Amino acid sequence: MIDVDRLGVAYGDFHAVKDLSFQVERGELYALLGTNGAGKTSTLEVVEGHRRATSGSVRVLGSAPTDRRAVRPRTGIMLQESGFAPDLTVVETVRLIGRLSGREDSAERVLGLVDLPHKAETRVAQLSGGEKRRLDFATAVYGRPELIFLDEPTTGLDIQSRDALWDTVQQLRDDGATVVLTTHYLEEAQQRADRIGLMHGGTLRRQGTVADLTRSLPASIRFSLPPDAPTPPRQAAPLGDRSWAIETFELQRDLKHLLDWAAAGDVALEGLSAAPTRLDDVFRAVGNEPADVAA
Numbered sequence: 380m381i382d383v384d385r386l387g388v389a390y391g392d393f394h395a396v397k398d399l400s401f402q403v404e405r406g407e408l409y410a411l412l413g414t415n416g417a418g419k420t421s422t423l424e425v426v427e428g429h430r431r432a433t434s435g436s437v438r439v440l441g442s443a444p445t446d447r448r449a450v451r452p453r454t455g456i457m458l459q460e461s462g463f464a465p466d467l468t469v470v471e472t473v474r475l476i477g478r479l480s481g482r483e484d485s486a487e488r489v490l491g492l493v494d495l496p497h498k499a500e501t502r503v504a505q506l507s508g509g510e511k512r513r514l515d516f517a518t519a520v521y522g523r524p525e526l527i528f529l530d531e532p533t534t535g536l537d538i539q540s541r542d543a544l545w546d547t548v549q550q551l552r553d554d555g556a557t558v559v560l561t562t563h564y565l566e567e568a569q570q571r572a573d574r575i576g577l578m579h580g581g582t583l584r585r586q587g588t589v590a591d592l593t594r595s596l597p598a599s600i601r602f603s604l605p606p607d608a609p610t611p612p613r614q615a616a617p618l619g620d621r622s623w624a625i626e627t628f629e630l631q632r633d634l635k636h637l638l639d640w641a642a643a644g645d646v647a648l649e650g651l652s653a654a655p656t657r658l659d660d661v662f663r664a665v666g667n668e669p670a671d672v673a674a
């Protein structure tokens with residue numbers, strides 16, 4: 380669906396994206412994540428056909444992304460900032476952008492998806508921030524495109540609107556759509572993405588499923604001990620104030636070991652928690668890597 384091969388994007392002497400390669404397969408939800416300034420927007424601008432690559436090549440649906448006639452009718456794009464004309468009404472906006480997409484659909488249907496039928500005759504300038512985001516989403520999914528770019532889609536949306544948006548995305552995926560997502564809400568990527576690409580300093584630092592990415596870091600067990608407790612198993616490291624941590628790649632084994640130890644000595648483990656590695660942890664580890672590495 381998307382083939383990015385050794386992409387480079389430079390602004391003057393500054394190389395914002397360096398030698399970046401990744402593919403998105405048909406039907407996948409691929410999340411492109413990264414630290415601030417990592418180069419996600421620059422990358423997506425090239426993939427969406429808004430910017431030319433400085434080096435490397437990008438193919439979208441088998442064509443150059445700048446080949447609007449080939450790509451646009453099959454692609455829906457929800458940008459971070461919409462460029463809607465403030466004086467048009469909501470329904471006029473959907474019809475206009477729908478016509479530009481070259482796809483067939485009904486404005487009423489897509490407004491229904493985002494719970495905006497009651498705002499159909501309202502001018503865009505009078506919409507709230509969340510309503511504008513929903514209108515953005517409605518125009519991106521007009522005509523059920525095969526490939527959908529969602530750039531920070533849920534920023535500014537309340538929980539009902541988020542749930543409704545993800546329900547619609549799921550329906551489109553059930554019909555075979557491919558989705559490229561960027562977001563700073565890591566839990567959304569963790570829940571929704573089939574694969575994640577993690578960028579930092581203009582390069583791709585990690586790629587894979589959530590399980591692939593989290594496998595590289597240990598899970599952690601935390602607990603506190605009463606003042607008179609014996610010394611805990613040797614994997615445990617003191618955190619101070621009677622608190623202890625076990626960092627482990629064998630969560631089940633080490634948790635059982637700890638519980639057996641506590642049962643044998645009749646020790647109460649206060650505030651016991653066992654947490655698998657989260658995407659946040661991987662993200663933090665990547666963010667701590669030097670930004671400027673040779674591509």
Ligand SMILES: Nc1ncnc2c1ncn2[C@@H]1O[C@H](COP(=O)(O)OP(=O)(O)OP(=O)(O)O)[C@@H](O)[C@H]1O
Nearest residue numbers: 390393394395413414415416417418419420421422
């Ligand atoms: N038009 C431009 N001219 C010069 N530098 C730019 C331009 N656009 C982006 N940059 C720089 O390129 C780098 C990558 O920016 P980009 O917007 O692609 O990052 P991002 O991953 O989308 O970041 P964020 O998560 O903060 O939105 C940043 O250092 C940014 O300052």
